[in-house]
Amino acid sequence: MPDFSGVLSYVGRRQRLASALLRPFLRFSPLLYHFWYYHNYVQGTTQWMGVSTQKSVSDMWNYQEIIFNLKPSLIVEFGTCRGGSALFFAGLMRQMGHPFRVFSADVSSSLITPVASADKNIELMTASSTDVSVTSRIKSLRKEFPGPIFAILDSDHSKAHVLNEMLSLRDVLQAGDYLVVEDANVNGHPVLLGHGPGPYEAMTEYFKRFPDDYRRDAEREKKFGFTFATKGYLIRR
Numbered sequence: 001m002p003d004f005s006g007v008l009s010y011v012g013r014r015q016r017l018a019s020a021l022l023r024p025f026l027r028f029s030p031l032l033y034h035f036w037y038y039h040n041y042v043q044g045t046t047q048w049m050g051v052s053t054q055k056s057v058s059d060m061w062n063y064q065e066i067i068f069n070l071k072p073s074l075i076v077e078f079g080t081c082r083g084g085s086a087l088f089f090a091g092l093m094r095q096m097g098h099p100f101r102v103f104s105a106d107v108s109s110s111l112i113t114p115v116a117s118a119d120k121n122i123e124l125m126t127a128s129s130t131d132v133s134v135t136s137r138i139k140s141l142r143k144e145f146p147g148p149i150f151a152i153l154d155s156d157h158s159k160a161h162v163l164n165e166m167l168s169l170r171d172v173l174q175a176g177d178y179l180v181v182e183d184a185n186v187n188g189h190p191v192l193l194g195h196g197p198g199p200y201e202a203m204t205e206y207f208k209r210f211p212d213d214y215r216r217d218a219e220r221e222k223k224f225g226f227t228f229a230t231k232g233y234l235i236r237r
Helices: 005-026 029-039 057-070 084-094 132-144 159-168 199-209 218-222
Strands: 072-079 101-106 122-126 149-153 176-179 213-214 233-236
Touching: 057 084, 057 149, 057 176, 072 084, 084 101, 084 122, 101 132, 122 132, 122 199, 149 159, 159 176, 159 199, 176 199, 218 233
Parallel strands: 072 101, 072 149, 101 122, 149 176
Antiparallel strands: 176 233, 213 233
């Protein structure tokens, strides 16, 4: 039988050399991919079962892993748009097989697709996410569907609005509940430098006021190399 040990040794040395040469560039690969993904508006062409979701697919995969482990009874979504992500969450929860509700609030219902409106497990509310009626309804649903909450903020991305969303949930979320603050990547974190203070700055302000409310799930955030929710994977203490 031919002896390939010399060839294999040569190939191994070449691979190690290539790896060593590429290592400095690989450090920047996630950042470059983030810029490419965001500025080519891949999120705007992403669909769930034919309905627009406008999210990073790696974030959505993270969400399904979190939801499977958390086993929430209530999913709260601020920002419905066309309803693709609400359908995504409802589909995941049905696979898990226990009673649940997806509650999604938006200032407008004009873009919501009929398939999202017709889903019996999705409750839609046309109101600002910071309105007291939204907070009141979440509290009622928590009683109706006891258990953990998975909440996601994806509506108005201004600092003031996101901060008010977080404040409105302060007395709603309990220890172990999960909160994702989406689009914290804007305003230079690292994309869309000219956006102005947004979700990232809202979290910074919130943590100044209430430093012990949440712990950051850094491992989850870094799992796929980049996220639209920069520093925004949060677990309620």
